[in-house]
Amino acid sequence: MSAKSETPNPETPGALWRRNLPVWAALMALLALSAWAAYWPFGRIDTALGFAIAGVKTALVALVFMQLKHASGLVRIVAACGLFWAAILFTLTLADVLSRMVNR
Amino acid sequence: MSGADVEARLREPWSDLETDHDTAFARQRAGATFGIWVFLASEALFFGALFLTYTATRLAHPEAFAAAGRETNIVYGTLNTAILLTSSLTMAVASQAAEKGLFRRMTLWCLAATAALGLAFLVVKGFEYREDIEKHLVPGARFALSQAPAQLFFGFYWLVTVVHAIHLGIGIGLVARLIEKGRRDPEFLKENPQVEVTALYWHLVDLVWVFLYPMLYLPGRSG
């Protein structure tokens, strides 16, 4: 929505692709890195890296493709709420699951 | 857009607002964006709960999950991730072009590419399912792996990939609807909030897969 005011010059198809193609290229590079890193012999670090890359990809898609970068404050709050409540679910459940595992 | 166009595009209750049509239409668009984002937040909790099930189970049985993760086909998985990420690119371009009411032909082609890539994903997934069934990766008496918790991994695998495929199927339907309407009515796609709503939903389905990729295809590759 707000992107409209930020690009006053008439848009060309080229400009659209120039804005989005680099993101796609980065996503592909991250995917390749992710697949490659899974074979590194570092055990748990591989797993962490796999999910970290997924997080970076999510950030790229959300900010550029989903235009969260240009979205209104309200929409950003909604997106943040989704993440925050998922975090509540994860934190408190894993608090139980992990402390039960330690006890065992 | 001319005044008559905007008026035709206005829906209840935005058409009743005490403002001029352009302002009302802008608010209608903002409302659509806001509404779909609230729904996406809801979806984040939906898939969050599924991912939590996976996380808790994997923490309890790391070896079995590594052994099970090795059995999935990483080639199909990686290919499908690439397909979906590419479909997000075409969807994003279509949405951004439609938002400004520009390049109708390109918008239609991008939408068609998006739907085609979504279908390609499902085809690849179908091949993968066939291979999984042949390798006895369906939980039950004839399951291929000896560790019992490996069945939990594949219980999750089948459930979550099918739920994701259903979401993707809905997405393909929504995109196909836009293509059909956009082909018939040259003005349909221009500044239509439905394009953005469909695009945001599509991206979410893509993002779910982005997380499923390390969950289903990457465990146990190094060991």
Next chain:
Amino acid sequence: MSTTASPTGLADPDELDLGLPVSYLADGHSVRSWLLTTDHKRIAILYAVTITVFFFIGGAAATLVRLELATPEADLLRADTYNKLFTLHGVVMVWFFLIPSIPNTLGNFLVPLMIGAREVAFPKLNLISWYLNLGGGLLAVAALILGGVDTGWTFYVPYSTVFSNTWVSLTVLGVFTTGFSSIATGVNFIGTIHLLRAPGMTWFRLPLFVWAMYTTSLMFVLATPVLAVTLLLVFAERTFGLPIFDPARGGDPILFQHLFWFYSHPAVYIMVLPAMGVVSELITCFARRKVFGYTFMVYALVAIAVIGFFTWGHHMFTSGMSPYAALVFSFLSFVVAVPSAIKVFNWTGTLYRGQVGFESPMLYALGFVGLFTLGGLTGLFLASIPIDVHVQDTYFVVAHFHYIMVGASVSAYFGGLHFWWPKITGRTYPETWARFAAILMFFGFNLTFFPQFIAGYLGMPRRYHVYPPEFQIWNVLSSAGAAVLAVAYLMPLGYLTWSLLFGERAKNNPWDASGLEWRTTSPPPRQNFFGAPRVQGGPYNYHPEGVAPVHDQPRLPSQGSLT
């Protein structure tokens, strides 16, 4: 409904025919005009009809349960029939009556009116929501009645997935479908309240009922998807044999309980926050007072909605959950009591020096405050681990949650129904009957559920159809109370139906209440308002700031006409 088809559409025959548009009830009489309507007011009526049917289905099951429990022996029902009946009662009452009760009927009707809007933000979605609710409800009720389910409303695994031979899958599918109805309603209300408030209707001028609907919608949107997933997992494990929680293969049944209660604890607040909203409207109107501490009432609603998501583990103290997690959940459960207590203090503070009237809605509201306090305080007993371990799975727990869910929420629903009945239907009901029903409901409720606190504390376990004879006295009291309660619930069905047919035409603002919804005709026109409402001041403008209402003055709001 055809009774309201007056030639002018005006409800009050004393008013002049100003050529005003017809009421929403007169705006089309065909079945189609109801079943395909996008009018939020008509959808509210559709919801009211369906939840009333579900309420009496669930009530019938409860009646049989109470009849069986009148004696210690099994003389009316067999064990598995009893199990199926309390499951039917729980599932229907929770998901098909309580959850949609206030939000989808009163909320749907009133939210746009109260904020000065013509419609909800997504009218078609609103209608879809009703069909999802109806479809899910019919599916679940059909499964529960034709086949029966013996798991209890909680569907705990592994019993529900591995062992139970009853119609769990279909029931779960029905509840799953209804979940999407809740999400749709939540999206709709959040969108409406954010985007469609009338000019001048700022956030801190919103009536507390609207704030309650907003916070409830947050919970609809953020909690319901987790229930959907939980039930989907049960469905997949049962129907397709996909092991998720199966302990035989290393699965974790406690994980199911985490997911289930992540929804089902906030679900309690989904039931009680709307009730709080209703009661705030009633108490201010019938005490002729501004609400005491408006901003804190708002903060308390938001705090309950947010903190309510942090406390679910107190349902799981005896499940085998880690004791460290139990401590954290216990502490957080005590924290959520603080905003609830603030609300009770503020309601009583509102009554202080008020010109209190005892019309029937107010009787329900006062009953709510007492029953909610008792239910809330016994909740604190249960939030402390040692007492919970003692009374877990006894009638103490049953009594506690009925005080909240029936004593508080259902009282508030009836209170709200009576308060807004003239606005919704354009008819008045017989006030004497209504007062009698309200008082009877209060006494019947306490007679039913207070003995259960005692029986539970003495050790009577829930979910058994036979029990040791020493508990019989408490059960006889409880069953007798249930009979009184049944009469009290049937009475409104009678006299409200009577009022639809023969009731007097209602005035536009029969209670002289201050909200925007009273600034239009009873019943309102399709467009809700004549002209565009503009809001000049805050809610509950019953008297000037800082002054107590003068007693025996005519009950008129000081707020001027807003349209």
